Amino acid sequence: xxxxxxxxxxxxxQVDTRGALILDEESPETRDSRGIYLPNYVEPVSHxxxxxxxxxxxxxxxxxxxxxxxxxxxxxxxxSTTPPDDISPGKLTPPTPSSPSHRPNNLSRVNGALTPAILxxxxxxxxxxxxxxxxxxxxxxxLLRRVSVQHLPGGSLNFERYETDRIDECVEFLQHLIxxxxxxxxxxxxxxRKSVKIMATGGGAHRFYELFSDQLHVEVRREDEMECxxxxxxxxxxxxxxxxxxxxxxxYSVSHTPAVPFKVPEVLKVQNGVNGVYERPSPDPPxxxxxxEQNPTPQLPCLLVNIGSGVxxxxxxxxxxxxxxxxxxxxxxxxxxxxxxLTSATSFDEMLxxxxxxxxxxxxxxxxxxxxxxxxxxxxxxxxIASSFGKVFKKDGKKVQPSAEDISKSLLYAVSNxxxxxxxxxxxxxxxxxxxxxxxxxxxxxxxxxxxxxxIRFWSKGTKRALFLRHEGFLGAIGAWIKNIGEERPExx
Amino acid sequence: xxxxxxxxxxxxxQVDTRGALILDEESPETRDSRGIYLPNYVEPVSHxxxxxxxxxxxxxxxxxxxxxxxxxxxxxxxxSTTPPDDISPGKLTPPTPSSPSHRPNNLSRVNGALTPAILxxxxxxxxxxxxxxxxxxxxxxxLLRRVSVQHLPGGSLNFERYETDRIDECVEFLQHLIxxxxxxxxxxxxxxRKSVKIMATGGGAHRFYELFSDQLHVEVRREDEMECxxxxxxxxxxxxxxxxxxxxxxxYSVSHTPAVPFKVPEVLKVQNGVNGVYERPSPDPPxxxxxxEQNPTPQLPCLLVNIGSGVxxxxxxxxxxxxxxxxxxxxxxxxxxxxxxLTSATSFDEMLxxxxxxxxxxxxxxxxxxxxxxxxxxxxxxxxIASSFGKVFKKDGKKVQPSAEDISKSLLYAVSNxxxxxxxxxxxxxxxxxxxxxxxxxxxxxxxxxxxxxxIRFWSKGTKRALFLRHEGFLGAIGAWIKNIGEERPExx
Numbered sequence: 004x005x006x007x008x009x010x011x012x013x014x015x016x017q018v019d020t021r022g023a024l025i026l027d028e029e030s031p032e033t034r035d036s037r038g039i040y041l042p043n044y045v046e047p048v049s050h051x052x053x054x055x056x057x058x059x060x061x062x063x064x065x066x067x068x069x070x071x072x073x074x075x076x077x078x079x080x081x082x083s084t085t086p087p088d089d090i091s092p093g094k095l096t097p098p099t100p101s102s103p104s105h106r107p108n109n110l111s112r113v114n115g116a117l118t119p120a121i122l123x124x125x126x127x128x129x130x131x132x133x134x135x136x137x138x139x140x141x142x143x144x145x146l147l148r149r150v151s152v153q154h155l156p157g158g159s160l161n162f163e164r165y166e167t168d169r170i171d172e173c174v175e176f177l178q179h180l181i182x183x184x185x186x187x188x189x190x191x192x193x194x195x196r197k198s199v200k201i202m203a204t205g206g207g208a209h210r211f212y213e214l215f216s217d218q219l220h221v222e223v224r225r226e227d228e229m230e231c232x233x234x235x236x237x238x239x240x241x242x243x244x245x246x247x248x249x250x251x252x253x254x255y256s257v258s259h260t261p262a263v264p265f266k267v268p269e270v271l272k273v274q275n276g277v278n279g280v281y282e283r284p285s286p287d288p289p290x291x292x293x294x295x296e297q298n299p300t301p302q303l304p305c306l307l308v309n310i311g312s313g314v315x316x317x318x319x320x321x322x323x324x325x326x327x328x329x330x331x332x333x334x335x336x337x338x339x340x341x342x343x344x345l346t347s348a349t350s351f352d353e354m355l356x357x358x359x360x361x362x363x364x365x366x367x368x369x370x371x372x373x374x375x376x377x378x379x380x381x382x383x384x385x386x387x388i389a390s391s392f393g394k395v396f397k398k399d400g401k402k403v404q405p406s407a408e409d410i411s412k413s414l415l416y417a418v419s420n421x422x423x424x425x426x427x428x429x430x431x432x433x434x435x436x437x438x439x440x441x442x443x444x445x446x447x448x449x450x451x452x453x454x455x456x457x458x459i460r461f462w463s464k465g466t467k468r469a470l471f472l473r474h475e476g477f478l479g480a481i482g483a484w485i486k487n488i489g490e491e492r493p494e495x496x
Numbered sequence: 497x498x499x500x501x502x503x504x505x506x507x508x509x510q511v512d513t514r515g516a517l518i519l520d521e522e523s524p525e526t527r528d529s530r531g532i533y534l535p536n537y538v539e540p541v542s543h544x545x546x547x548x549x550x551x552x553x554x555x556x557x558x559x560x561x562x563x564x565x566x567x568x569x570x571x572x573x574x575x576s577t578t579p580p581d582d583i584s585p586g587k588l589t590p591p592t593p594s595s596p597s598h599r600p601n602n603l604s605r606v607n608g609a610l611t612p613a614i615l616x617x618x619x620x621x622x623x624x625x626x627x628x629x630x631x632x633x634x635x636x637x638x639l640l641r642r643v644s645v646q647h648l649p650g651g652s653l654n655f656e657r658y659e660t661d662r663i664d665e666c667v668e669f670l671q672h673l674i675x676x677x678x679x680x681x682x683x684x685x686x687x688x689r690k691s692v693k694i695m696a697t698g699g700g701a702h703r704f705y706e707l708f709s710d711q712l713h714v715e716v717r718r719e720d721e722m723e724c725x726x727x728x729x730x731x732x733x734x735x736x737x738x739x740x741x742x743x744x745x746x747x748y749s750v751s752h753t754p755a756v757p758f759k760v761p762e763v764l765k766v767q768n769g770v771n772g773v774y775e776r777p778s779p780d781p782p783x784x785x786x787x788x789e790q791n792p793t794p795q796l797p798c799l800l801v802n803i804g805s806g807v808x809x810x811x812x813x814x815x816x817x818x819x820x821x822x823x824x825x826x827x828x829x830x831x832x833x834x835x836x837x838l839t840s841a842t843s844f845d846e847m848l849x850x851x852x853x854x855x856x857x858x859x860x861x862x863x864x865x866x867x868x869x870x871x872x873x874x875x876x877x878x879x880x881i882a883s884s885f886g887k888v889f890k891k892d893g894k895k896v897q898p899s900a901e902d903i904s905k906s907l908l909y910a911v912s913n914x915x916x917x918x919x920x921x922x923x924x925x926x927x928x929x930x931x932x933x934x935x936x937x938x939x940x941x942x943x944x945x946x947x948x949x950x951x952i953r954f955w956s957k958g959t960k961r962a963l964f965l966r967h968e969g970f971l972g973a974i975g976a977w978i979k980n981i982g983e984e985r986p987e988x989x
Contacts, residue, residue, distance in 0.1 A: 381722060392833025405837075
């Protein structure tokens with residue numbers, strides 16, 4: 004841990020985000036891993052960021068491409084669920100860009116290529132000859148000077164997810180990404196490797212440091228997890244349509260069970276098809292009343308609640324300095340772990356869709372179950388959950404066996420409510436009104452987002468707002484990617 | 497709810513606690529239901545208090561007796577686990593006081609009898625003739641005046657527990673208690689009923705009001721739950737040896753798993769026999785470093801955390817006024833419910849003893865599992881739980897099936913830690929140093945008490961103390977019992 008840098012000072016982010024665009028979603032699985040096109044950005048040195056958490060390893064890297072490429076394929080995010088033997092050495096020959104249908108080989112997800120430090124003369128002359136004659140001379144000169152050391156701007160940020168248990172697949176993917184980039188750029192692999200830096204963060208950065216440096220033969224830098232989370236938040240919250248929040252009406256409708264008397268607004272029924280089943284939020288067309296921040300404003304100070312296997316709660320000051328002020332061990336890993344023991348679900352998304360069909364009132368003891376009415380004096384509504392799973396236990400051995408759906412909903416509520424409550428108390432303590440929720444636990448899932456939003460609204464009496472991010476799970480990786488950009492000087496290469 | 501009284505004003509408690517004595521424990525089951533002998537107390541009107549929660553109904557009543565009676569029998573607290581048909585009408589004939597061995601008939605638990613409003617002349621004359629001639633005249637006169645309306649002081653407070661699901665057994669017990677008291681006092685049952693008041697509190701007081709008044713033919717008063725909790729705390733914390741807390745060394749040893757490198761002090765090994773298995777705390781002889789408050793000091797202001805099926809967190813000011821400031825649905829019911837789904841345990845004590853043999857490190861993801869070391873900069877020790885149940889989930893469907901022992905320990909830790917954390921944040925918010933934990937969840941269980949204490953110690957950096965009560969589950973019932981004492985005037989009868 005000796006290599007840990009000091010607290011980050013407020014610094015301008017070195018990435019040109021003008022015209023940034025979030026690419027289309029191919030499937031719910033790629034919801035949070037859509038590419039972000041950065042038409043004005045030039046990457047002098049390729050930073051591949053890896054954020055290795057307790058359950059998932061997140062990868063972020065930039066590839067240049069003339070125009071907005073496709074979003075990551077479905078394979079991109081379910082890649083690591085295909086059995087390892089699926090990625091036999093025989094399949095490692097890079098698919099040509101003209102064969103994007105090369106599925107389910109999880110290597111075919113690679114869009115564009117990394118930037119080599121030195122462009123071969125060929126591509127440089129291509130660039131120059133490709134310039135329109137009408138182009139303003141001074142700009143042409145600037146451009147030529149740029150090209151002499153770099154290349155035309157534009158490219159996109161790519162996002163990948165792997166299970167930490169299958170970190171080898173992640174290494175394999177990066178290996179191929181580097182090889183393929185050398186191939187496409189027509190530079191020797193050694194040259195390519197020199198221009199690539201792995202920025203490793205998350206707990207796994209320490210456990211797997213050797214693995215990455217030994218296998219990839221590139222420089223691996225370790226970055227502090229919390230610092231990266233904050234850097235990532237500072238960057239991603241500048242991207243239009245990245246930040247979103249639920250309307251009060253939506254919060255209410257999503258965070259209350261069907262058992263609770265509440266008339267689902269027609270608009271919701273229409274937009275969600277099956278009543279009570281909510282699509283993940285998306286701005287095009289907007290699914291029910293989700294608001295996306297189209298013109299992001301400065302987001303600090305704020306509270307960042309990062310929900311992975313466990314939960315970290317971080318206070319971020321206006322100058323970007325931060326402190327991990329709290330946390331809880333009741334996080335995504337708890338929901339995953341308990342539900343994998345209690346249901347037959349084999350994936351987290353499966354558990355979430357189970358919960359959408361459930362009614363927690365069959366397992367949760369509500370205030371009404373105890374009082375037979377509201378406990379008005381204490382402000383406890385009869386529909387409020389008094390005891391999660393409180394209806395299940397029977398001392399006489401006669402056990403109730405609730406449905407997997409009801410169990411899933413009850414546990415999702417329990418974990419989300421609890422995180423929301425602890426988050427609120429910290430926001431109150433540090434007098435922060437903006438509460439960002441990040442981490443792979445959220446997955447843009449309506450019930451999760453709704454419950455967290457409801458908890459913040461309930462405890463803060465509507466004075467504080469829960470904010471969410473479409474790339475919620477990649478804050479650390481984005482931060483690691485961006486952290487040292489702009490520090491490289493020519494002599495670095 | 498219209499009958500709810502206004503906030504209680506600070507009032508002197510009307511019960512004479514001089515010489516109060518907690519009676520012996522017969523078994524772990526009666527640990528929290530030991531009688532309290534009050535040698536100087538006289539009860540003009542019999543108050544039978546019933547606190548009906550989501551899972552358990554707690555009963556408190558006072559019976560006069562010449563000298564300290566036996567503790568409640570084992571049957572007293574396992575009464576409601578004996579099948580209902582065990583209490584057939586045929587068995588309702590009251591056992592004579594000389595047959596205390598009449599087991600397991602759960603009616604034989606009755607010690608002494610309730611006080612009737614009017615004493616028969618016989619017992620009065622017995623009292624007078626029994627006075628020593630040497631007795632100071634003025635005191636003799638006072639005494640005679642007292643006897644003329646009441647009787648000799650002394651008696652004990654009795655504690656019973658029933659499952660709310662089996663409330664009928666509770667009603668039956670009270671019915672017999674009243675009948676038997678009439679029998680022993682030699683007064684007509686109608687006379688006896690006039691001198692008895694049922695003080696009902698807890699959520700069930702509303703649901704079961706009619707049941708009690710219809711079945712028992714006595715006046716039933718409803719009392720506000722939170723008020724009763726506070727009154728109960730104010731009273732019970734005056735009883736010597738009632739309040740206890742764990743030493744720091746003990747907190748550490750109990751709240752860390754065997755997996756954590758920690759040398760159990762020899763003294764603990766000796767005192768606990770099997771290493772790692774902890775007896776419930778008891779002062780005679782003191783089991784490891786439990787401290788009992790022998791000379792209780794004023795306990796307000798404080799935070800009261802009442803852990804039943806759910807959790808209520810109540811701020812109590814110096815003048816006894818209070819506010820329910822927070823709570824959580826992750827309480828005893830959650831632990832009971834989930835463990836009854838995840839293990840074969842059929843009683844809460846069974847679950848607790850399972851947890852004593854477990855190692856949570858097999859199911860919990862520790863900081864060390866993620867970082868391979870401490871996360872020093874953030875002050876996270878490698879042995880700290882990062883994600884409860886975080887090790888169980890396997891996306892590829894290969895599920896780990898941990899032992900019931902490990903699951904129980906992990907869940908006990910998760911729930912206790914979480915309650916401790918939320919309790920601490922409220923204690924900090926309201927600047928309170930004393931945090932009392934009450935409610936039937938605790939059961940004097942070393943791992944529970946230790947984990948709650950550890951959480952308070954961890955979060956408050958040792959500045960705040962977790963305090964526990966031997967009659968932890970009876971605060972509400974005690975408060976209901978005491979609440980209207982002293983209000984009766986002669987014309988009441």
